[in-house]
Amino acid sequence: MKIGILSRNSKLYSTSRLLEAIKSRGHEAHVIDVTRCYMNITSHNPGIYFKGKKLEDFEAVIPRIGASITFYGASVVRQFEMMGVYSVNESVAISRSRDKLRSLQLLARKGVGLPVTGFARSPDDVKGLIEMVGGAPLVIKLLEGTQGIGVVLAETEQAAESVIEAFLGLKANILVQEFIKEAGGADIRCFVIGEKVVAAMKRQGAEGEFRSNLHRGGSATLIKLTPEERSTAVRAARIMGLNIAGVDILRSNHGPVVMEVNSSPGLRGIEEATGKDVAGMIVGFIEKNAKPFNTKTRGEG
Numbered sequence: 001m002k003i004g005i006l007s008r009n010s011k012l013y014s015t016s017r018l019l020e021a022i023k024s025r026g027h028e029a030h031v032i033d034v035t036r037c038y039m040n041i042t043s044h045n046p047g048i049y050f051k052g053k054k055l056e057d058f059e060a061v062i063p064r065i066g067a068s069i070t071f072y073g074a075s076v077v078r079q080f081e082m083m084g085v086y087s088v089n090e091s092v093a094i095s096r097s098r099d100k101l102r103s104l105q106l107l108a109r110k111g112v113g114l115p116v117t118g119f120a121r122s123p124d125d126v127k128g129l130i131e132m133v134g135g136a137p138l139v140i141k142l143l144e145g146t147q148g149i150g151v152v153l154a155e156t157e158q159a160a161e162s163v164i165e166a167f168l169g170l171k172a173n174i175l176v177q178e179f180i181k182e183a184g185g186a187d188i189r190c191f192v193i194g195e196k197v198v199a200a201m202k203r204q205g206a207e208g209e210f211r212s213n214l215h216r217g218g219s220a221t222l223i224k225l226t227p228e229e230r231s232t233a234v235r236a237a238r239i240m241g242l243n244i245a246g247v248d249i250l251r252s253n254h255g256p257v258v259m260e261v262n263s264s265p266g267l268r269g270i271e272e273a274t275g276k277d278v279a280g281m282i283v284g285f286i287e288k289n290a291k292p293f294n295t296k297t298r299g300e301g
Ligand code: ADP
Pocket: 115, 139, 141, 145, 146, 147, 148, 149, 151, 177, 178, 179, 180, 181, 183, 185, 186, 187, 205, 210, 211, 212, 213, 248, 250, 259, 260
């Protein structure tokens, strides 16, 4: 098969592991930087050009679209789909999962466990918002944040009020969430491929840090999931319409709660913590599922 990895840099760990896995399974691999793709949007002959050359004969693509290029990246993926190329994660699912609020609404609608979450627009509604999520301590998140930046723990009602007012005053989109104290600064990353969690790790924040992001000094270890955690992760990925997903879960007093569903989950942390060949499993999934025009819009809205 001829498989494209839609990534900006072939030296990134995840990209180079996917390259290696594709080649070692006897396929042809190409890294394509979506920001260097330009497109011809006509109904009879949709095409994509990359650095001046028309991309042809691809059977599958693996989107690894960074958050900062979601809009353009998703439109390139959509163009591949129009050309009949199988994309392991579809463009609609990628766009859907990048919108944190929309994702939480879709998950809530299907009854997936979530931290009690509120959002508001006007600074006049701050008190009501705080009350709605059960008061302080609570977590305030910038919707545009990634890697734990813009996630704030407000320990008192007063701190919560002033931080929320400041963010809203700056016209930032935020959500306010019940603080899951019992998670103890840890979360669980479930790596989902198709209908299975193929690997899982626990990420523990550095001493005194409630955020478990590896980019913030957290450490990762292997973890055994409960059946409920497994099914929660698989359901969350399915609701988003993602075949490949990193589902982040917190262990709360009221069961597993989903924090986020990531459409381009990193491979380094999970492969190192579990010793599993996740890149190879992704390619295996593509071998089974890639057929021309096999992208049907999955997911729920
Ligand atoms: P990002 O997408 O920027 O990584 P997250 O929403 O995943 O932001 O939050 C970063 C980390 O903060 C999480 O991995 C988790 O450890 C911690 N965290 C986030 N929300 C909560 C919460 N409601 N209760 C407890 N810990 C939380």
